[in-house]
Amino acid sequence: MAKLAVLASVLLLLLAGAHARHPLALSRSLEEVADPAADVLTEEQLACYVKQLPAVQEFACKVLYITLRRALDLVKNGTMQEETLLEHMQEERADSYGHPDYVMKPGFDADMASAVLEEAKAAAASGAPFDQPPEAFCNLSLSTGFHRVMGAFYPFTVDADFIEGSIRASPALELKVFDHLASAFNLNREDVTWEQLDDLIDTSKGQFALLDALNYLSDQPKSLYRHNVLNLGYIRTKLPAAPGQVPEDQWRLADPDALEICHSDLMLNQTDRLVMGSTWYSIDDTNFFAELLSKYNRTHLAGPSGSAVLLHTLFFDLLG
Numbered sequence: 405m406a407k408l409a410v411l412a413s414v415l416l417l418l419l420a421g422a423h424a425r426h427p428l429a430l431s432r433s434l435e436e437v438a439d440p441a442a443d444v445l446t447e448e449q450l451a452c453y454v455k456q457l458p459a460v461q462e463f464a465c466k467v468l469y470i471t472l473r474r475a476l477d478l479v480k481n482g483t484m485q486e487e488t489l490l491e492h493m494q495e496e497r498a499d500s501y502g503h504p505d506y507v508m509k510p511g512f513d514a515d516m517a518s519a520v521l522e523e524a525k526a527a528a529a530s531g532a533p534f535d536q537p538p539e540a541f542c543n544l545s546l547s548t549g550f551h552r553v554m555g556a557f558y559p560f561t562v563d564a565d566f567i568e569g570s571i572r573a574s575p576a577l578e579l580k581v582f583d584h585l586a587s588a589f590n591l592n593r594e595d596v597t598w599e600q601l602d603d604l605i606d607t608s609k610g611q612f613a614l615l616d617a618l619n620y621l622s623d624q625p626k627s628l629y630r631h632n633v634l635n636l637g638y639i640r641t642k643l644p645a646a647p648g649q650v651p652e653d654q655w656r657l658a659d660p661d662a663l664e665i666c667h668s669d670l671m672l673n674q675t676d677r678l679v680m681g682s683t684w685y686s687i688d689d690t691n692f693f694a695e696l697l698s699k700y701n702r703t704h705l706a707g708p709s710g711s712a713v714l715l716h717t718l719f720f721d722l723l724g
């Protein structure tokens with residue numbers, strides 16, 4: 405679990421657009437650099453190092469592949485549209501907020517998204533194993549860098565159809581969701597059916613009900629990430645974020661110089677600006693979380709990451 409935690413926090417840093425000013429040609433092993441000797445490497449330097457490791461890159465590619473294989477099954481079932489898969493995989497810009505040159509999420513361009521999906525379809529058609537990406541798939545996906553592969557599967561973590569389809573594809577997950585919902589809301593287990601859930605989900609932001617049913621409604625949440633405390637006032641504050649409602653002085657953009665070195669593959673167009681998490685969340689300097697971080701001399705951006713919870717759920721629950 406400790407290694408997973410390190411990996412998760414590194415992935416988080418990458419997703420948060422962490423800064424990295426010092427490219428390092430490192431010879432230390434991951435175990436050595438992950439040793440918490442304070443002056444060995446900064447978190448940013450560690451992120452740069454980890455992102456280049458073949459095992460980490462292959463893991464990212466594998467998650468993208470399995471996600472697409474699952475999603476293609478759901479397209480066949482009529483649960484998802486192929487167009488949605490292509491949109492999810494692409495770079496997301498703040499067009500609807502009036503800033504088409506601000507990047508909200510890394511991803512492929514349209515051509516690469518199509519090409520990657522074609523590779524996944526070809527693998528499915530040839531009966532390739534569900535959980536072993538063909539070399540050609542990973543070569544192609546990773547050819548534009550690690551960040552875009554991470555960004556390509558990220559939107560599936562909050563796609564209601566993908567979530568429900570994945571749960572319904574697994575009898576064990578289905579049972580877990582029904583049991584947790586029944587116990588949290590004091591229902592007769594027999595009364596919790598997909599017909600009833602579907603109705604509720606359609607009218608009530610249901611993907612989060614299902615995600616919560618998978619994780620938080622159990623009696624054994626194991627960490628801060630898995631408790632639903634991310635947005636409580638003593639941790640952080642969610643800022644107004646609907647299109648048209650983000651004040652101009654609320655945008656927090658990454659310093660282009662800071663991205664130049666080892667995260668230059670984040671954006672399709674180097675003249676665009678990367679939106680940071682602190683645009684959506686603020687941490688009041690006097691709250692519990694800020695005081696805790698300051699006690700240990702740690703900086704903060706946007707607080708503990710909901711994306712980490714979602715990715716954990718994608719890897720270990722939805723994709724098994």
Ligand SMILES: *[C@@H]1O[C@H](CO)[C@@H](O)[C@H](O)[C@H]1NC(C)=O
Binds near residue numbers: 539540543
């Ligand atoms: C994938 O890339 C590696 C390294 O560049 C190369 O040796 C291999 O032939 C490629 N495989 C495919 C199927 O394209």
Ligand SMILES: *[C@@H]1O[C@H](CO)[C@@H](O)[C@H](O)[C@H]1NC(C)=O
Binds near residue numbers: 474477478481570572
């Ligand atoms: C697709 O539908 C078939 C038949 O209805 C079902 O057996 C299968 O589990 C479904 N696949 C997924 C991923 O939901």
Ligand SMILES: *[C@@H]1O[C@H](CO)[C@@H](O)[C@H](O)[C@H]1NC(C)=O
Binds near residue numbers: 505675
């Ligand atoms: C990058 O963005 C700039 C400014 O919006 C634009 O002029 C340029 O055409 C873009 N380049 C590419 C390759 O899209």
Ligand SMILES: *[C@@H]1O[C@H](CO)[C@@H](O)[C@H](O)[C@H]1NC(C)=O
Binds near residue numbers: 699700701
């Ligand atoms: C935090 O930094 C201060 C000032 O540099 C130092 O005195 C203190 O020991 C540091 N605390 C920890 C927990 O590292």
